[in-house]
Amino acid sequence: MGHFRNWVLICFLVFQFVDGFYLPGSFPHNYNIGDKLSVKVNSLSSINTEIPYAYYSLPFCRPSEGIKDSAENLGELLMGDRLENSPYRFKMYSNETQIFLCNSNPLCAEEFKTLKERIDESYQVNLNLDNLPAIRVMIKDGYLLHWTGYPVGTKFQDEYYVFNHLKFKVLIHKYEEPSMAGVIGAGDGAELITTDDKTSNKSKGYMVVGFEVTPCSFRHIPETVKKLKMYDKYPYSIECDPITVGMNVSESNPIPFSYEVSFVESDIKWSLRWDAYLKMEGAKVHWFSIFNSLMVIAFLAAIILVILMRTIHRDLAHYEELDKEAQAEIIEELSGWKLVVGDIFRTPANPVLLCIMVGDGFRILGMALETIFFAALGFMSPASRGALVSGMLFFYTFCGLLAGYIAVWLLQTMTGGDSRGWLSVAWRVSCFFPD
Known part of the structure; x- marks a missing residue:
């Protein structure tokens, strides 16, 4: 009975420890007021085609310090993700309006053609802030709809329009330190002790729990734009109306870009900030x-x-x-x-091929079960981009041992224990259904 009580105490201690545990890459970031927030751009994607394109393949504004790629894992590369820095500058809890970004160079014939093709193919611009993709929110028929990213532009009456003004809304939540608890043994029982300190609950900053964007097509005044520099405030009011379009695209003409950002405190907790992405259209x-x-x-x-x-x-x-x-x-x-019935126990005409197929079947089954198990634990959450594909490749490679063992065991079973040719079968298993 004493050993059982000890095991209960150990398990209870483990669960209390997990309450304050964050998976690698998914811990909350605390930002103080005025801290810089890095906005990153991802590859352009479309629902009509599977080919991704780099963000800066279109005449968008480039950062003054140059384009820098972010470190990516194998899964991100295979999925076509390409994270790069952007010229957008955010400061925590600092609302900014009518910020002029840049005026692109006059579009050449090739750039004009490429931009029209991206608009016709419904390509979306993907932005990231604190590992959260930007989403577009829209109310339709009384329902709140969400989409990832925003379109490059739209076509109306044989004219192409680009969304050159972005209205960002960053949802923030006051930083809360995770509560830690522990268990100590006291005689024949256990006592739960907490380390919560009311003085430590004071707000030390804010966490980003949402990132929304509203794209607009706004025609700037050309004479005013020529006098502005990057991050200057636009002298005239910019009305962001996502329903109307104003900035048409034409050859030999530049495209001015601008943005605005507002910070809104939200009741959404950091652990629930991905719920909005699960309810997307x-x-x-x-x-x-x-x-x-x-x-x-x-x-x-x-x-x-x-x-x-x-x-x-x-x-x-x-x-x-x-x-x-x-x-x-x-x-x-x-x-x-x-x-x-008599044919069931007869050796098939091609036993090697049967063993290879059965072994690879167990390989794929083992990969699927392991992936589902670790995904359920949270190691392959959406916050870790490319983790799912990377995990599947790792488990598929690791389960090659299981596939080789099953194939060789089945071959020896059908041949009455004859182990000749087992090395050839094990080698063929790895090449029959490659990654």
Whole structure:
């Protein structure tokens, strides 16, 4: 009984420790008022095509210190992500309006053609702040809809318009230190002690819990723009109306860019800041497609099962009517499921190929189970970009040991313990279904 109580205390201590534990790369960042916030740009993406393009492949404003790539993992590279710094400057809890960013060079024929193609293909601009992608919020038919990123531009009456003014809204929450707790043994029982200190609950800064963007197409005054420098305040009022368009794109003309940012305190906690991305438009269609596929598979499997069961029952009824002597006389003329019993224990025509396919099947199954397990623990959350793909590749490579063992074991089972050729089978498993 004493050992059981000790194990209970240990488990309780572990769970209390996890309460204050953050996964690598997912811990909250504390920003004091006036601290600089780094906005990063990601690759341009589209729902109409799977080809991503670099953000600076279009005539957008470039940072004064030059373009710098952020460190990326293998999963991000395979997914087409390319994080780079941006010219947008934010300061914590510092609202800024009518900030002029830059005036691009006059568009050449190639740039004008590329920009029109990106607009026709519905490419989206993706921005990141504190590892949160920028989302577009819109109210339609009484529902609050979310989209990741914002479109490069739009086409209206054979004219192309670009969204050159961005209205950012950063949702922030007061920084809260995680509460830590521990367990100590006291005689025959356990006592829970906490290390919460009311004096430590004072706000030490803010955490970013949301990043929203509203794109607008605004026509600036050309004479005024020529006199402004980067980060100067635009002298005239900029009305950001996402419904109307004003900045049309034409060859040999520059495109002025501007932005504004506001900070709003929110009740959203840092641990729940990804909930908005799970409610985005398109998630229902995705789940409906999965459910529809599962229903079709289940329906077809049920049909095959019914046909198989009817065939087996008919053959069984036929065999029971025949006596043993009659069965011995016509055994060669019979055809049905009962004759397949003898073929089950026979070595197939190509046992090596069967072993390789079974081994790779276990490999993919092991990869899927391990990925689901670690994803459920939070190690592959959306906050860690590329972690899911990287984890799948790692688990697939690691499960190659399992695939080789299963293939060799199955081959020895079918050949009666003959281990000749096991090295060739193990080698072929790794090449049959490569990464």
